[in-house]
Amino acid sequence: MAHILDSFENALNELRRSVLTMGSMSLRNLEIAIKGCVDRDTDLCNSAIAEDDEVNELEMSIDQQGMEIMLRYQPVATDLRKVLAAMKIAGNLERISDEAESIARRGRKMNKHHELADLHLIEPLYEQARFQLEDALRAYTNGDIDLAVSVGEKDDKLDRAHRKLVKYMTSAMAEDSEAVKDYLHVIFIIRCLERVGDHSVNIGEEAVFMESSHDIRHGNVDKLEEEE
């Protein structure tokens, strides 16, 4: 059932559209930043860096929209959670785009040197982080609680892969002293991808909160299962 006030309904729909747009932009920034690194394409890196500004602006716009909705319509129940979730998801998407920018800046530096043979090893990690982000955004879009919870479960796998890869790069760095700087860049990129996974988990948690009102943050996912 729609709200009696069309303007309230429209404002909530607009807020949701803004979050989805921001999600697409962050996802794309991450994709072109990684592509810029792996394909050694500095133009792509520059593009990811430049487009982060748009994501930042969109985050501020979503906060403004959320604030206006709270001020004008005093949302309650699901509506209130929609607004709170949108604002918090926007914060996480902005951080994801920051991670993409950071990856692109490191990629741009690495592109000035010889290609690091081990660089392609970041691609599976990126794929996993991207899947998590896509799942989190799909869970938000469709109100899919199970999918949202699964993002947290998948993140454990990403964390393990991250630790394993950092360990490998650290030992590889010891054997190739001339490429120390590039290995350090790669280790930081791996760290950025791990953070993307964490932000995706946060987005999933907000999707659960929005849909069910359950706060599953900080390991409280069991409470959701108990109440179900």
Next chain:
Amino acid sequence: MVVIPELTAPTPDVLRGSENSAAAAAAASLSAVQGRPEMAVEIRDFDFAYTEELALEDVTLDIPAHRVTALIGPSGCGKSTLLRCINRMNDLIPGAGVRRGSIRVQGEEILGRTVDVIALRKYIGMVFQKYNPFPTSIFENVAYGLRISGLSNRRALADAVERSLRRAALWEETKDRLHEGALSLSGGQQQRLCIARTIAVDPKIILMDEPCSALDPIATAKVEELITDLRSDYTIVIVTHNMQQATRVSDRTAFFYVGKLVEEGETMKMFTRPEKKETEDYVSGKFG
């Protein structure tokens, strides 16, 4: 009021009328009644009708003591009717009456024919939508109920008036003009005067029927603050159309729709994660 026979069954002494019905004594006795202390009002399987059609149907609701309970719902849902049933204000409406069920106050059935409604209404005060002070002085407005209860000592009256005005957060604004006409006060002050008049006779329960709907935002804020403050001494039941007011002042909220209680619970829960879709739709402004 039409009262079905079984409801007239055992009526407690404290609510039974007597020839020398000293209301003060009755109210004093009533306040000493041993009921379930946690529930000020218990409504069970309650049906009420003004004509043939039920205005309230199968309502079962507990109103806890020393809490503010908000009754919400669209116009005509029965919330004000229920409020007025709690102190039997509907008795005087021809043809209207209880069709089924019971209302117990502090454990005492109040719907019986022999219940002393004067004592009941002293025990359960009421504040209305439109402030309605008597066209007398501020002092006399508050003293009125005490005088008809038999209190005549000037000093005792003055003390009680001051105590009531202080409790209604109106003393500082009126102490130098107690003998001026009550109608010279602002709307918000008049409403707080009505609250002072209500609490002067020491009720235990206060019913409020949209007490702020005729007030500006500042006067509304003062009355809301007063409601929050009074909670420690009184059980308050408030009917409001203002959702934000319900969230600000009440501990529990009951949502009514077409004469039925749809859902009731902790206010925070009712406005953040209601269980019924009808509740969610109403509080979210999707119908009403």
